Structure formats: structure tokens, C-alpha cells
Amino acid sequence: MDMIPIYTMKSEPEAAVISSLMTAYDIHFIISGRGFSSMYPGAVSNSLNEQTLMVRADQVELAKTLLEPFLNS
Secondary structure, eight states: OOEEEEEEOSSHHHHHHHHHHHHHTTOOEEEETHHHHHHSOSSOOSTTSOOEEEEEGGGHHHHHHHTHHHHTO
16 A cells, blocks of 8 residues: 655654554554654754654545644644
């Protein structure tokens, strides 16, 4: 199944919250760059430690609905 990038996290704590949210709603996801970003923690400043949420193509709409508070902030 194709994974679609839908959101780039702003910090490690935000990534933890979003990961928990996706898990709670049984959304299949990957956070690309998560392992590398743990080597260089802190605020996301560039693509070096960028973490991107990717979800299955058939779950994009549900994931975006759940992320609405993050997308509008």
C-alpha cells in the first residue's frame, strides 16, 4: 500500500502526540526521519532532523481530520 506524506512535525513532543493519536485510531503510519532526529533532538530547523508523517493512501482523509488542530495552528 502506498504511504502518503501529510504532515511535517515541528518538534519531538508533537511527533509523540501525533504518533499516539494515529495509534489510537488504528491508522497505519510511518514517521520518516524519526530515528535520525533522535540523534539531533530539539526544534526542527531544517530537513536534517525533519520528521514527516506518512499514512496509507486509504486512510489519508481520516488522518487529516484528526490532525486538523495541528494543521490550523
